[in-house]
Amino acid sequence: MAIRFDKREAVYIQVIRYFKEQIAIGKIKSGQEIPSRRELAQQLKINPNTVQRAYKEMEEEGLIYTDGNKPSIITEDTNRIKEIRESLITEAIDHFVERITSLQIPKEQILQLVQSKLNELSKESEKNHD
Amino acid sequence: MIKLNGVEKKYGRKSILNGVTFEAEKGQITCLIGINGAGKTTILQSIMGLTPYKKGEITIDGEKLSPKVMEKITYIPDAMTLLPKMRIKDAFQFMRDFYQNWNDERAKEILAFFKLKEEERISQLSKGNTAKVNLLMGLAMDADYILMDEPFSGIDIFSREQIADVFSSHLVEDRGVIITTHEISDIEHLIDKAVLLDNGVVKKEFMTEQVREDEGKSVIDVMREVYQG
Secondary structure (H helix, E strand, C coil): CCCCCCCCCCHHHHHHHHHHHHHHCCCCCCCCECCCHHHHHHHHCCCHHHHHHHHHHHHHCCCEECCCCCCCEECCCHHHHHHHHHHHHHHHHHHHHHHHHCCCCCHHHHHHHHHHHHHHHHHHHHHHHC | CEEEEEEEEEECCEEEEEEEEEEECCCCEEEEECCCCCCHHHHHHHHCCCCCCCEEEEEECCEECCHHHHCCEEEECCCCCCCCCCEHHHHHHHHHHHCCCECHHHHHHHHHHCCCCCCCEHHHCCHHHHHHHHHHHHHCECCCEEEEECCCCCCCHHHHHHHHHHHCCHHHCCCEEEEEECCCCCCCCCCCEEEEEECCEEEEEEEHHHHHHHHCCCHHHHHHHHHHC
16 A cells, blocks of 8 residues: 655545545455554554544545444445545546636537547557557 | 743853743654754753753643653653663663663564664664664653654664654554654654744744645745745
């Protein structure tokens, strides 16, 4: 597990985003145990209080749950996981739209550019599969 | 909590501390940042009662400094104070004999954490390993607060990484740590609070996660504003 941290963004937010992404792409499975606060702090070389904050927030958001003193578990609520995936997509689109509209490009051209970029990417991945 | 309120200190006619005020909580890592001569070491020595101060007040968990309160703190100076001829295990024996709050079990655990051996002679350790043993001697004490003076100074990158790992480990769990440094990049994500010093005064005291979250600034951004503003 490794995260490239942005030094100008709260670390706990970056940790939560990392977990959401990993859950959304299925790298971390629902029902899976997550590392203890201390273990994750050691792995990521960050402050344990920061991990504590991230886990608390994730718990409140229904991303993980903890049963007594046992390790925390990723939610088994499939709707919640779907929501996480959708919110990540919305976030990425919002981010993209905000940047691209500030460049004042016609809508048709944006769609065309996105289309050709995606085609390019899928061609590349085909090539890599050969 | 270790609390300093308006602490002043002079050496002869030269003012070293000009009213230093800040707090360091238990369970948190507080980092005193400043160039050499900013007063970092003098602050640690004042907390330890090693140097008398003229004005102001220092309290530990609400109590004034006294021999009893001082047992809660361990101080790790920036240079090794052990005899070079000693092996590490002799140093352990020495500590065991002289300090009631020496924790032998923890000492051995830290030794393993740093991948060092009891048989090694202190004079033959590399600079980085000397720094680790020096740190170990303080960390192994049963104390609520640990003061570390420049633990990263003048050592190689891998030793710095290993020492930085201490701060996210259980070795400092639930303890209050005050560390001084003039180089923040190794530990930017490990500290809870930064206290920026300049010429014996606190220019700014802030929680690092909070300035990242509220202002989108890194610790170095804030330092740049304060020192070069």
